[in-house]
Amino acid sequence: MNVKKFSASTSRDAWRQVREALGPDAVILSNRTINGMVEILALAGEDMSSLAEPAVEKEALSQSTLAALTPKQRPESGQAAGLAGALAAARQQSNPQEAATASASAELAQVMSEIRSMRGMLEAQLTEIAWGSQQKREPAKGLVMREMLAAGFSASLARYLVEKLPAGEKPEGAMNWIKSVLTRNLAVVDNxxxxxxxxxxxxxxxxxxxxxxxxxxxxxxxxxxxxxxxxxxxxxxxxxxxxxxxxxxxxxxxxxxxxxxxxxxxxxxxxxxxxxxxxxxxxxxxxxxxxxxxxxxxxxxxxxxxxxxxxxxxxxxxxxxxxxxxxxxxxxxxxxxxxxxxxxxxxxxxxxxxxxxxxxxxxxxxxxxxxxxxxxxxxxNQHYLVDRAFKLKRETAPFLIQDSELPMVMANTARSMNDNELREVRIG
Structure with missing residues (x-):
């Protein structure tokens, strides 16, 4: 197995390195903080599947054993009957091996499914924690997130743009930057x-x-x-x-x-x-x-x-x-x-x-x-429509996103950050 180590100053950066290097099916083996750095040990999804190879070898061995029992020339009737019995006995012996192979494959598939599920839960929890602390450090990003969600934009697009937001932006400047990016990406036929x-x-x-x-x-x-x-x-x-x-x-x-x-x-x-x-x-x-x-x-x-x-x-x-x-x-x-x-x-x-x-x-x-x-x-007119979108934001209490709810909403977007449609959004 080819285990790789990834280190970064934040969990989000470390997760990004894992996804870029090993893909969305990477298996996380450990996640810890060492000297202020987040360290993740991960394994590519295809490397995990190599664990099934010993079971495959058993199946191949059982087939070769059967092949060795096959006669090279036509035997006499008595020999044929004896050989047929030997073949039947060999098949009976190989059946448990084949059953064991199938059982091992099923167990491996279940383990992989559980690992993926655990990884998704871990990503969501880490995202929720990260956004909770980020709201305190960078309140402008939390404000932009709430404004975009209230205007009807998807949580995945909102999070993608907020993560690209230039550092140190004040709330008003952050909203102007968001509007400019949306306007740039909204194609209109204005003639x-x-x-x-x-x-x-x-x-x-x-x-x-x-x-x-x-x-x-x-x-x-x-x-x-x-x-x-x-x-x-x-x-x-x-x-x-x-x-x-x-x-x-x-x-x-x-x-x-x-x-x-x-x-x-x-x-x-x-x-x-x-x-x-x-x-x-x-x-x-x-x-x-x-x-x-x-x-x-x-x-x-x-x-x-x-x-x-x-x-x-x-x-x-x-x-x-x-x-x-x-x-x-x-x-x-x-x-x-x-x-x-x-x-x-x-x-x-x-x-x-x-x-x-x-x-x-x-x-x-x-x-x-x-x-x-x-x-x-x-x-x-794209300028009018983007401006209108934020003026028409939800004002009714049941649909407003509260500060305490925002980390939970962001946690559910962890998977969608691999969306190819979002990668084509032009920032600059």
């Missing part, structure tokens, strides 16, 4: 020329009830005001929802634009082929839950339409971070052109949506904050 100027075919996709039809109407109104009704075409694939087509048709009638209804990929191909002379085509799709198998079929239909269709994912600001992450992963498919934030006016916090957009590297096109067409649709 309407991407849609209104260049034109093309855009499909608004997303779960039921996120405001796709209303947002489609808002975009349609902006197109008509800029290019005229003759340059716009509207398509709906929503043949399931009662009144789905009728709602868009009413908007189209007000704008002087005909609405076409399609059922499948063939219909969509024909419709798009007839609309080649249009500057902009907007497709309002049927809403589907992110776990619905038909999401993949919808993506395939839009991708196989014979014309490049840019998909814009409508994300409700009222949804939780976990739900938004699921939605993005489900609707990602072969790639999204970007997303539109809806229901800003209904959201208590928007940090979760900004968090997901940063992690998934989604370009934010528009922000919808009401039902009025077309007034309540605005080009995304």
């Amino acid at each position: 309407e020329a991407e849609i209104m100027g260049k034109g093309g075919v855009f499909a608004l996709v997303g779960p039921t009830g996120v405001g796709k039809t209303t947002t489609t109407a808002k975009l349609a109104a902006r197109c008509v005001m800029r290019h005229g009704a003759g340059k716009l075409a509207l398509i709906t694939t929503d043949g399931y929802r009662i009144g789905g087509y009728e709602q868009l048709r009413i908007y189209g009638k007000i704008l002087g634009v005909m609405v076409h209804s399609v059922k499948d990929e063939t219909d969509l191909r024909i419709a798009l082929d007839e609309m080649k002379n249009k500057h902009t085509v907007l497709i309002d799709t049927v809403g589907m839950g992110q776990r619905d198998k038909m999401v993949a079929e919808q993506i395939a239909m839009l991708s196989g339409a014979g014309t490049k269709v840019k998909r814009l994912l409508c994300l409700s600001a009222t949804s939780s971070g976990e739900t938004l992450n699921e939605v993005v992963r489900s609707y990602q498919g072969s790639g999204l052109a970007g997303c539109i934030m809806t229901k800003l006016d209904e959201a208590a916090t928007i940090g979760s949506l900004l968090d997901v957009a940063i992690r998934q590297k989604l370009s934010l096109y528009y922000v919808a904050n009401g039902q009025r067409v077309p007034e309540d649709l605005h080009v995304a």
Whole structure:
């Protein structure tokens, strides 16, 4: 076994060295403090598996023993019967060995599982202790953590940024630094020329009830005001929802634009082929839950339409971070052109949506904050959104994080610090 020693001034730095050198499956053998330095003895996960090799050798030996008993030429009947009996006896003797091997493998797997569990608990406890003492030494970091959590950002992103926070920052300076990093990593399309100027075919996709039809109407109104009704075409694939087509048709009638209804990929191909002379085509799709198998079929239909269709994912600001992450992963498919934030006016916090957009590297096109067409649709501005996120932080007592609870919250993020999405966040 190749046991390695890691030393650092703090537990957090020592744990980081272990993860970087041996990976997330490293096995911790000891953890102690010597002359003010934290010393950890650790073993790579693959080295632990070598303990199973003696059991494997036993199994190989039993097979070779059986092979040695196999005759090289056809024996006489009496010899064959005797040899068959010898083989049967040998197999009976090898069965206990094979059973012992299987039992040893199962025990080793259980030991490894318990070691991983113990390591996770130890990491969480060390993190809780470290954050408890850090709150006293650096109160600005504790303040930033509470502000980010109250704004709806995930604990893992908050902890990642707080650990990168320049030393000695005062609370106000720390918050300004956090806002600047978030702004730098939030991609927005702040020039309407991407849609209104260049034109093309855009499909608004997303779960039921996120405001796709209303947002489609808002975009349609902006197109008509800029290019005229003759340059716009509207398509709906929503043949399931009662009144789905009728709602868009009413908007189209007000704008002087005909609405076409399609059922499948063939219909969509024909419709798009007839609309080649249009500057902009907007497709309002049927809403589907992110776990619905038909999401993949919808993506395939839009991708196989014979014309490049840019998909814009409508994300409700009222949804939780976990739900938004699921939605993005489900609707990602072969790639999204970007997303539109809806229901800003209904959201208590928007940090979760900004968090997901940063992690998934989604370009934010528009922000919808009401039902009025077309007034309540605005080009995304990252400075405004980040500032708004902290102004919309949770104010109700049941959801506020207390100082005594913060170390516990941070302890549960120990595993998530290996998140590849976080490593791509640009600090400088």
